[in-house]
Amino acid sequence: xxxSHKENYITKYIFSTDHKMxxxxxxxxxxxxxxxxxxxxxxxxLQLAWPEKSFAVIEAFLGRHQDGGIMTPDIYxxxxxxxxTIMVFFVLxxxxxxxxxxxxxxxxxxxxxxASGFLNMVSFWLFFLSxxxxxxxxxxxxxxxxxxxxxxxxxxxxxxxxxxxxxGMTLWLISMAIFVASSLLxxxxxxxxxxxxxAKGMKMSRLPLTIWAFFVTAIIGTVSFPVLLSAALLLIFDxxxxxxxxxxxxxxxxEVLHHQGGSPVLFEHLFWFLGHPEVYIxxxxxxxxxxxxxxxxxxxxxxxxxxMVLSIVxxxxxxxxxxxxxxxxxxxxxxxxxxxxxxxxLIAIPSxxxxxxxxxxxxxxxxxxxxxxLFSIGLVSTFISGGLTGLVLGxxxxxxxxxxxxxxxxxxxxxxxxxxVYGLFAGVYHWFPKMFGKMMNKTLxxxxxxxxxxxxxxxxxxxxxxxxxxxxxxxxxNTAFPLFDDLADINVMTSIFAIxxxxxxxxxxxxxxxxxxxxxxxxQNPWRATTLEWTTPAAPIHGNWxxxxxxxxxxxxxxxxxxxxxxxxxxxxxxxxxxKES
Amino acid sequence: MMAILYTLIAIVxxxxxxxxxxxxxxxxxxxxxxxxxxxxxxxxxxxVLFFDFVLYCFIDFSEVMLPPAASVEGEKYDTLYxxxxxxxxxxxxxxxxxxxxxxxxxxxxxxxxxxxxxxxxTLEIIWTMVPAVVLSVLVIYGLFVWNDLMDxxxxxxxxxxxxxxxxFSWEARYPGKDxxxxxxxxxxxxxxxxxxxxxxxxxxxxDIPVRELHLPKNRKIIFKFRSQDVLHSAYMPHFRAQMxxxxxxVTQFGFTPKxxxxxxxxxxxxxxxxxxxxxxxxxxxxxxxEFDFLLLxxxxxxSSHYNMQMKIVVEEEEKFNAWLGxxxxxxQLIQ
Numbered sequence: 018x019x020x021s022h023k024e025n026y027i028t029k030y031i032f033s034t035d036h037k038m039x040x041x042x043x044x045x046x047x048x049x050x051x052x053x054x055x056x057x058x059x060x061x062x063l064q065l066a067w068p069e070k071s072f073a074v075i076e077a078f079l080g081r082h083q084d085g086g087i088m089t090p091d092i093y094x095x096x097x098x099x100x101x102t103i104m105v106f107f108v109l110x111x112x113x114x115x116x117x118x119x120x121x122x123x124x125x126x127x128x129x130x131x132a133s134g135f136l137n138m139v140s141f142w143l144f145f146l147s148x149x150x151x152x153x154x155x156x157x158x159x160x161x162x163x164x165x166x167x168x169x170x171x172x173x174x175x176x177x178x179x180x181x182x183x184x185g186m187t188l189w190l191i192s193m194a195i196f197v198a199s200s201l202l203x204x205x206x207x208x209x210x211x212x213x214x215x216a217k218g219m220k221m222s223r224l225p226l227t228i229w230a231f232f233v234t235a236i237i238g239t240v241s242f243p244v245l246l247s248a249a250l251l252l253i254f255d256x257x258x259x260x261x262x263x264x265x266x267x268x269x270x271x272e273v274l275h276h277q278g279g280s281p282v283l284f285e286h287l288f289w290f291l292g293h294p295e296v297y298i299x300x301x302x303x304x305x306x307x308x309x310x311x312x313x314x315x316x317x318x319x320x321x322x323x324x325m326v327l328s329i330v331x332x333x334x335x336x337x338x339x340x341x342x343x344x345x346x347x348x349x350x351x352x353x354x355x356x357x358x359x360x361x362x363l364i365a366i367p368s369x370x371x372x373x374x375x376x377x378x379x380x381x382x383x384x385x386x387x388x389x390x391l392f393s394i395g396l397v398s399t400f401i402s403g404g405l406t407g408l409v410l411g412x413x414x415x416x417x418x419x420x421x422x423x424x425x426x427x428x429x430x431x432x433x434x435x436x437x438v439y440g441l442f443a444g445v446y447h448w449f450p451k452m453f454g455k456m457m458n459k460t461l462x463x464x465x466x467x468x469x470x471x472x473x474x475x476x477x478x479x480x481x482x483x484x485x486x487x488x489x490x491x492x493x494x495n496t497a498f499p500l501f502d503d504l505a506d507i508n509v510m511t512s513i514f515a516i517x518x519x520x521x522x523x524x525x526x527x528x529x530x531x532x533x534x535x536x537x538x539x540x541q542n543p544w545r546a547t548t549l550e551w552t553t554p555a556a557p558i559h560g561n562w563x564x565x566x567x568x569x570x571x572x573x574x575x576x577x578x579x580x581x582x583x584x585x586x587x588x589x590x591x592x593x594x595x596x597k598e599s
Numbered sequence: 600m601m602a603i604l605y606t607l608i609a610i611v612x613x614x615x616x617x618x619x620x621x622x623x624x625x626x627x628x629x630x631x632x633x634x635x636x637x638x639x640x641x642x643x644x645x646x647v648l649f650f651d652f653v654l655y656c657f658i659d660f661s662e663v664m665l666p667p668a669a670s671v672e673g674e675k676y677d678t679l680y681x682x683x684x685x686x687x688x689x690x691x692x693x694x695x696x697x698x699x700x701x702x703x704x705x706x707x708x709x710x711x712x713x714x715x716x717x718x719x720x721t722l723e724i725i726w727t728m729v730p731a732v733v734l735s736v737l738v739i740y741g742l743f744v745w746n747d748l749m750d751x752x753x754x755x756x757x758x759x760x761x762x763x764x765x766x767f768s769w770e771a772r773y774p775g776k777d778x779x780x781x782x783x784x785x786x787x788x789x790x791x792x793x794x795x796x797x798x799x800x801x802x803x804x805x806d807i808p809v810r811e812l813h814l815p816k817n818r819k820i821i822f823k824f825r826s827q828d829v830l831h832s833a834y835m836p837h838f839r840a841q842m843x844x845x846x847x848x849v850t851q852f853g854f855t856p857k858x859x860x861x862x863x864x865x866x867x868x869x870x871x872x873x874x875x876x877x878x879x880x881x882x883x884x885x886x887x888x889e890f891d892f893l894l895l896x897x898x899x900x901x902s903s904h905y906n907m908q909m910k911i912v913v914e915e916e917e918k919f920n921a922w923l924g925x926x927x928x929x930x931q932l933i934q
Contacts, residue, residue: 089902090902094899169899171846172830172899178828178829179902266784267846267847268828269766273785280848315713316707317715321722346832346843347843348824359742365730366731370723373726376694377722381713382707383707383711384635384639384705384706385629386634386637386707394698394702397698398698398699401690402691402695405691408683409680409684412679413741414676415741417840418680420832420841420897421832459634470645471648485664486664486665487834489897492905493904499885502880503662503875503876503879513603513604543628576713
């Protein structure tokens with residue numbers, strides 16, 4: 018634990034147990050996976066907008082899965098599957114929790130490192146391994162898994178049904194099993210660290226909202242990820258050992274299969290028992306980061322701290338009892354549909370409370386428009402837009418006609434995709450100095466934000482209307498239906514915005530990697546923030562604080578407190594005589 | 600179109616590189632009052648553009664949306680949808696306008712001081728209770744509609760039709776004279792008996808398998824869905840109807856067609872939509888399209904998922920009966 022701990026290249030940069038290094042490893046791995054995921058989306062956006070056109074880029078990258086620069090239907094399905102998997106699990110789950118829980122939990126609660134540095138290291142390397150397995154599945158002959166990121170059997174169980182359900186699916190399942198192990202080790206570590214290693218005076222009621230979000234996220238992760246693992250294991254049994262958990266009465270390729278008595282609906286239950294909490298595993302850290310960034314940059318305490326904590330906990334609890342809203346028309350008993358409608362619309366209440374509190378935090382603030390702040394405001398906007406359409410999808414009756422259409426694609430991309438990515442960017446811009454001791458470029462950050470913001474709405478807002486036009490998702494092309502001919506223009510517009518938006522991420526990549534080397538040196542507390550991480554030295558060290566650990570005397574949001582000289586009072590400053598704790 | 604695309608990419612990349620080269624290291628890294636001013640104004644400008652874009656979408660894309668429901672139950676769906684959408688739009692505009700306005704209005708310029716006011720029990724209660732009440736209304740109303748749509752037990756003399764999904768086509772089966780569908784299982788699939796109808800079951804003998812779905816107007820139809828291989832979803836958007844087809848079980852959904860295909864073609868919304876489609880098709884040199892009701896697959900099911908469809912014809916009861924009379928029963932087909 019001590020700072021004098023000897024380090025060589027391997028223990029410092031590769032098998033590091035320092036939480037800050039592990040956070041950086043997570044972030045950079047997630048960025049690399051993100052590049053692959055976004056690139057895939059560009060390939061299938063080309064296909065959707067110009068289905069009969071030949072593209073050199075498709076010819077170059079898709080090898081035997083294309084014909085003269087036009088992709089095959091199977092690889093189209095594979096691309097959407099792997100895009101979804103990569104973005105949901107590898108970028109937004111690992112990239113957000115992995116990076117920021119690791120970086121911020123010890124720094125913001127005043128600990129020298131995670132409870133177990135070793136488990137933390139194992140967790141990262143398992144994550145890395147699962148990335149390697151997932152990427153390797155792209156190179157096998159029959160192509161990667163292609164039954165959608167939800168991998169519903171029987172499609173995912175039978176190689177006869179789609180080529181990607183052969184070795185590709187096996188690798189997908191192995192990769193996810195390793196990922197779940199990684200996520201569990203990480204989550205347990207986060208929970209234990211928050212509970213046991215808080216600095217003196219850091220009561221739970223003085224935790225920054227980031228930590229509350231990471232802590233609660235880790236709890237829902239430990240509750241729900243094992244269920245995905247069990248579903249994956251049962252599916253492996255069905256695929257390889259002839260069991261019938263999910264399969265029954267199937268005739269395919271001229272042959273009746275022996276499977277009897279299983280039910281795909283059971284798989285849907287198991288999958289969404291993770292799948293829905295997963296949305297909040299992705300979102301809560303992003304919302305936590307937003308709370309912190311908005312408060313710091315508005316120079317104002319987060320409005321309704323207690324209500325914010327309460328809504329995080331409520332959302333987490335409710336998130337485990339709403340999974341059935343993905344299954345209203347799965348053949349599940351309609352009465353269950355009613356129950357899940359009720360719980361689902363309940364979850365809108367704490368979500369609304371969070372939005373109103375964000376707005377109230379901005380109100381009468383002194384907004385410092387740093388790039389992180391722009392992304393946080395952007396998050397609130399997309400969270401509202403995407404969240405509201407949840408009222409349509411969460412209502413069992415209304416879900417009937419928009420289920421699995423582009424309306425759903427628009428909804429979840431805005432509410433969990435774009436919002437969470439904005440949270441990720443806000444976090445990177447804000448805590449880059451704590452990771453690398455350097456500052457990121459502001460102007461590039463502004464360009465990055467505005468192009469991304471406009472492009473993301475340009476992509477996903479019109480998609481609602483395609484869905485309302487009855488267009489199902491996961492269609493290789495809409496040209497088989499003259500009914501959808503009038504959607505061609507929207508598809509082209511969407512694809513152009515997607516390409517522009519993706520290109521804007523180059524600005525971020527350039528800014529990120531150049532700043533590591535050429536960025537301006539960071540000062541100790543560049544954003545003039547109150548939380549403990551800014552009391553560590555400007556250049557990060559192993560063990561975090563050179564001397565004693567700080568002692569905490571106040572809550573994390575003493576911004577613009579009347580009577581104070583500065584517009585912020587760090588948490589480790591004792592209360593003045595006669596000063597009341599807020 | 601491609602030219603515009605490549606130009607846009609080139610512009611973005613060029614701007615990016617220019618900025619990198621020019622600004623790295625020279626720039627200050629923390630927002631100052633000038634930045635706050637510019638970025639705050641940007642929120643105002645982009646906010647206005649954003650609302651313009653939203654309105655543009657609502658106006659310009661209104662034609663691509665589905666025409667009003669063609670089933671009795673679908674009308675209830677549409678009413679619920681419209682009410683929900685109005686509420687969503689009110690909240691959307693109010694909160695987004697506040698957000699963009701605050702971002703602009705409280706930008707950190709001059710000697711602005713932030714307020715320390717950060718807790719109000721009254722406000723928290725208000726913005727918990729208001730959504731709670733509004734959502735309760737939506738939930739209760741929604742559940743009434745849901746029960747209405749899913750409960751087929753009260754239907755008088757319904758017509759039961761089986762819809763059968765398989766990679767990558769649909770089949771359907773009418774119960775024949777006895778008005779009772781016979782048993783079926785994949786083990787019976789052989790030759791002409793593509794739906795696996797159990798010929799030992801006496802109810803099965805007069806069943807009528809077809810490849811095009813015909814429905815009588817104004818009669819409640821109860822669909823029984825089955826699948827041969829993987830999950831499919833029978834999606835009939837014009838009737839606001841959808842249900843998954845699950846191997847190993849029978850699922851069901853019901854509705855009452857309200858317009859015949861001919862009547863639907865004359866609906867003003869349909870006429871407008873088809874006019875627009877045919878204009879686009881004419882530009883591409885394709886044959887004009889005539890409106891038909893459709894059954895689509897809406898659950899990823901394999902390579903040709905995107906082209907798994909069946910035509911639905913809704914007609915007056917007499918015409919429907921005449922059509923059904925012409926179809927061969929499974930017994931006749933197998934012989």
